[in-house]
Amino acid sequence: MSKDVMDTQSFNTDLLSFLQASPTPFHATDTIVQQLSLAGFTELREGDAWNLQAGGRYWLTRNDSSVIAFVYGKRPMLETGIRMVGAHTDSPCLKVKPQPELTRQNYAQLGVEVYGGVLMAPWFDRDLSMAGRVSFRGDDDRIASALVDFVAPVAVVPSLAIHLDREANRQRCINPQKELPPLLLQLSGGDKAPDFRALLHDQLRSQHPELTVAEVLDYEISLYDTQAPALVGLKQDFIASARLDNLLSCYVGLRSLLEADPEVTSLLVCNDHEEVGSASSCGAKGPMLQQFLERLLPDPDSRVRVLDRSLMISADNAHGVHPNFSDRHDENHGPLLNAGPVIKVNANQRYATNSATSALFRELCRQVSVPVQTFVSRTDMECGSTIGPVTAAEIGVKTLDVGVPTFAMHSIRELAGSQDACYLYQVLKQFYGYPHPLV
Structure with missing residues (x-):
């Protein structure tokens, strides 16, 4: 087995x-x-007050989620x-409402709210757990917060039987x-x-026995699929997991920064709330990066x-060309899984890429022998967006948008190529150590 294969497997x-x-x-932020x-x-x-020193390495959080x-x-x-390098920590999901208790036909249920552009159908018939942040009052009347994770499958959204919905496979x-x-x-x-x-309250006491919890005051709890991430396919060509969009990019950015050249100033920002427009104190439209x-x-x-000498690479997953729906792509811009990272381009600035910033990314790919692809939406279809244009507008830094090609984006379980995350890591590591002036 070659060293490159072993390195990819370890990664x-x-x-x-x-x-x-x-x-x-x-x-994700805590991890x-x-x-x-x-x-x-x-x-x-x-x-x-800060006393930053050249040669130092630092981190800060906001809202516990960026x-x-x-x-x-x-x-x-x-x-x-x-x-x-910029990415985002949030993914589309179901969030528990503030007063969620429901009783129907002698079943206890939870009221939930849709967060972001959820592909809803895959949430049915999955083994679901719950996790998030809980705010509470301690015995000393101080308010504090802690993370909880039920871990076990404690919830399910069952489908309606086909016998009671004969049109389910035709229109729904x-x-x-x-x-x-x-x-x-x-x-x-x-x-x-x-x-x-x-x-x-029970979860807090179980998972944080050192805390004294007098009363749970509020929470931000999401449901998630308990099926573990996995390599799938006859030759393990694919990574299947929830939240690939965009925790994959967060992890790739983190691993790259940990190996950054100490001579050159480098930064990773992972913002929350991208999936709902980024307009928050810790989102890319907020002041977090600008204030830093x-x-x-x-x-x-x-x-x-x-900033004129700087560059932001916004890393967020791209749409791979689906073999069953290839007509949803422009015929010249259909990225393939395991064929390298994708430069994302949009004439209407839904992506922040321009010819100068994409040229540098292509050169970085060449230097580390990584293949590179391009994505442009069909002209008759709307295009998504990222933190790239938002960050460029907020702080005035030259920016481009890239990402690994993915299937089933915004599903409860997405699919990426098992080579592409490591490809992107190699390029971002090269970017963090690039010895020449940026564009």
Whole structure:
């Protein structure tokens, strides 16, 4: 077995572990922070005064769901600029409502809200668990928060039998209010549905015995599929997992930054709320990255000059050409799985790529012998977007959009090529150590 194959297998094993440990943006951020801390990065708190030193490595979070990791290069930023990679921690899912308890036909259910552009049909008949952040009052009347993960399959959304819906395979429109509330348990006699906050209280006590929890005040809890990420296919050509969009890019960016050249200033930002428009304090439309750069470079003139020498690579999955639906792609721009990362282009700025930024990415791919592809939507179809155009508009940095090709984007279980994450890692690692001036 060649070293390259062994390296790819090892990379994918670690990627699958990261995906499994990250059922929500809160858990993804926590997992990233754990790896940064183990690698010697130092925490920054936004409420503290900072004393950043060249040669240092730092991280900070906001809302427990967005993270910036930063390598302060030894060479002056006015020479090197800042190498930036951006991704997002959130994925489309079902979120539990504030007063979720439902009782129907002696079954206890939960009211849920759709987060982002969920492909709803695959959520039926899956073994679901719940995870997220819980805010509580302690015995000392202070408010604190902690993460919980039920881990076990505790919920399911059963389909209606074909015998009761003969048109299900011909035409179906899912009503999320009526059809998506999951089952928790069957009630008997005069039993009442369990109080959801009481369930969370039990999870807090079980998972955080060091905490004193007087009362659960509120929560942000998501449902997720308990099926573990896996390599699939006769030759394990594919990675199947929930949340590949966009935790795959978060992990690739993290691994690349951990090996960044200490001489050059490099940054990774993983924002929450991309799937719902990025408009939040910790989203890409919010001020998180801008405020970090203002503290890093307080002089406005120097900051503009450094940003002029900088580049942001927005890494977010691309649409691979589906063999059963190849007509949904432009015939000249259908990316294949396991054929390398994809440069995403849109004339109407749904992606931030331009010819100068894409040229640099192509050169980086050439330097590490990684194949590269291009995606452009059909002209008669709407195009999605990413944090790329948002970040470019907010901080004025040159930007391009790239990603690994994927099937079933926004499904409860997505599919990517088993070679492509490692391909992208090689390119981003090269970007973080690129010795020449950026575009």
